[in-house]
Amino acid sequence: MKLKYFNNLDGLRAIAAIGVVIAHFFDEQKLASHPLLFKIAQMGNTGVSLFFVLSGFVITRILFNTVKSKNYFSSFYGRRTLRIFPLYYFSLLCYNYLPYLLNINPTLGDFNKQWYHYFYLQNFARTFGWDFQGPGHFWSLAVEEHFYLIWPALVFLAYSANKNRLLFISILLIVFTFALRWIMLNHHYEIDVFTFTRLDQLALGCILAILEYKGILEKTSNRIFLGLMILGFILVAYSSTFSYFYLNLFKHNAFGLLYFAVLAFCIKAATTSWLNRFLTSAVMQFLGKISYGLYIWHVLAILLMEHYFRSLGLMADFSLLLLITIIMSTLSFYFLETPFLKLKKYFNSNL
Numbered sequence: 544m545k546l547k548y549f550n551n552l553d554g555l556r557a558i559a560a561i562g563v564v565i566a567h568f569f570d571e572q573k574l575a576s577h578p579l580l581f582k583i584a585q586m587g588n589t590g591v592s593l594f595f596v597l598s599g600f601v602i603t604r605i606l607f608n609t610v611k612s613k614n615y616f617s618s619f620y621g622r623r624t625l626r627i628f629p630l631y632y633f634s635l636l637c638y639n640y641l642p643y644l645l646n647i648n649p650t651l652g653d654f655n656k657q658w659y660h661y662f663y664l665q666n667f668a669r670t671f672g673w674d675f676q677g678p679g680h681f682w683s684l685a686v687e688e689h690f691y692l693i694w695p696a697l698v699f700l701a702y703s704a705n706k707n708r709l710l711f712i713s714i715l716l717i718v719f720t721f722a723l724r725w726i727m728l729n730h731h732y733e734i735d736v737f738t739f740t741r742l743d744q745l746a747l748g749c750i751l752a753i754l755e756y757k758g759i760l761e762k763t764s765n766r767i768f769l770g771l772m773i774l775g776f777i778l779v780a781y782s783s784t785f786s787y788f789y790l791n792l793f794k795h796n797a798f799g800l801l802y803f804a805v806l807a808f809c810i811k812a813a814t815t816s817w818l819n820r821f822l823t824s825a826v827m828q829f830l831g832k833i834s835y836g837l838y839i840w841h842v843l844a845i846l847l848m849e850h851y852f853r854s855l856g857l858m859a860d861f862s863l864l865l866l867i868t869i870i871m872s873t874l875s876f877y878f879l880e881t882p883f884l885k886l887k888k889y890f891n892s893n894l
Contacts, residue, residue: 546604546605546608549809549810550822550823550828551809551810551812551818551819551822551823552597552601552806552809552810552822552831553822553823553827553828553831553832553834554821554822554823554824554827554828554831555593555597555805555806555809555822555831556594556597556830556831556834557827557828557830557831557834557837558590558593558827559590559591559593559594559597559834560590560830560834560837560838561587561590561830561837561865562586562587562588562589562590562593563587563588563590563591563680563838563841564587564837564841564864564865564868565584565587565861566584566585566586566587566588566590567587567680567841567842567845568584568841568845568860568861568864569581569584569585569857569861573857589798589802591683592744592795592798592799592802593802593805593806594683594687594838595683595686595687595741595744595745595748595799596744596745596747596748596751596799596802596803596806597748597802597806598687598690598745598748599690599744599745599746599747599748599749599750599751599752600748600749600751600752600755600806601748601752602690602691602694602748602749603694603698603748603749603752603753604752604755604756605619606619606694606695606698606699607698607702607752607756608892609892610698610699610702612892612893613893614890614892614893615695615699615892616695616699617890618890618891618892618893619691619695620691620695621887621889621890622887622890623691625883625884625886625887625890626880626883626884626887627684627688627835629879629880629883630835630836630839630875630879630880631684631839632661633875633879634678634839634840634843634875635657635660635661635677635678635681637843638677638678638842638843639652639657639676639677640652641843642846645847645850647846647847647850652676652677653676656674656675656676656677657675657676657677659673659675659677660675660677660678660681663684663685663688663689664685665677665681665682665685666682666683666685666686666736666737666738667685667737667738669682669733669736670732670733670734670736670737671732678842678843679842680838680842682736683736683838685738686736686738686741686745687745689738690738690742690745694745694749697709697712709749709753710750710753713746713747713749713750713753714746714750716742716743716745716746717742717743717746717747719739719742720739720740720741720742720743720746720795721743721792721796723739723740724740724791724792724795725792727740728788728791728792734791735791735795740795741795743795743796743799744795744798744799744802747799747800747802747803748803748806750803751803751806751807751810754807755810760807760810760811761811763807763811765808765811765812768804768807768808768811769804769808771800771801771803771804771807772801772804772805772808774800774804775797775798775800775801775802775803775804776801778793778796778797778800778801779794779797779798779801782794782797809822830869832876833869833872833873833876835872835880836871836872836873836875836876836880837868837869837872839872839875840868840871840872840875841864841868843871844864844867844868844871845864847867848860848863848864848867
């Protein structure tokens with residue numbers, strides 16, 4: 544059965560990616576004299592939370608649609624490999640060796656400290672203080688990859704036994720994640736980048752997919768999701784007044800709830816609504832299509848700009864960064880990603 548494709552989700556991907564670019568460009572040094580603007584800019588980092596909720600939803604829908612197929616696992620992992628690995632490993636080589644070749648960083652990196660990235664363990668290294676080198680923002684790609692390793696098997700086992708168990712497992716993951724954050728914060732670990740302290744946002748996306756699969760989402764009034772959005776905003780604002788411990792304990796729940804509601808609201812939005820028209824506009828669709836590249840390349844673009852370009856002013860520099868990142872992402876999409884994406888037809892599910 545062919546899945547209904549929600550075009551407006553590509554628009555959400557674009558927003559998430561641009562948000563992260565904003566947060567990484569407008570750092571504390573650039574906005575030292577504007578602390579409020581710095582805090583607002585750093586909200587863009589929550590684009591990662593939106594990516595997680597989106598991934599949980601999209602991946603669970605795909606798995607539900609193919610779980611009865613004979614090649615369920617090989618189809619899923621074959622298609623994911625073609626989608627993720629080519630750009631990921633090519634970009635790793637660029638991040639690790641291009642600065643040296645261009646004399647941006649005259650010291651060649653140490654592979655003994657880079658190998659974590661090649662095995663998607665960079666977020667473990669960062670959490671537990673292991674000495675590592677490589678693009679720091681790739682931690683979220685490790686979280687997603689670990690989710691891809693775990694979730695298909697859980698969906699398969701739950702579907703074979705009792706479909707309702709998957710909802711229970713998703714809720715259990717949220718509780719487990721919260722409890723683990725509490726324990727790890729008490730032991731002074733960095734919990735923002737660790738797979739098992741970020742699973743709750745992925746699980747929220749999974750719950751949304753379950754609700755859609757069962758037809759509950761369609762029957763639920765948008766007012767409920769609007770109310771959840773407002774509640775999410777309130778929790779985000781209120782948690783900002785917490786101490787360091789409680790802020791880090793609750794903030795991912797707050798943003799997870801907010802983006803769960805945003806995603807549900809967008810899925811149910813009428814095709815004629817202004818929101819849907821904006822998210823499905825040509826610009827947003829294109830940016831959503833290259834959003835993986837936007838996330839991958841923007842930090843390298845910042846490094847190149849800082850080395851080769853003289854500052855023209857904050858907003859001019861940001862505009863240039865966006866332009867360079869979009870060009871890099873477009874080139875990588877059409878010349879690197881697309882040839883591999885065309886091979887996905889060989890991994891279609893056989894029902």
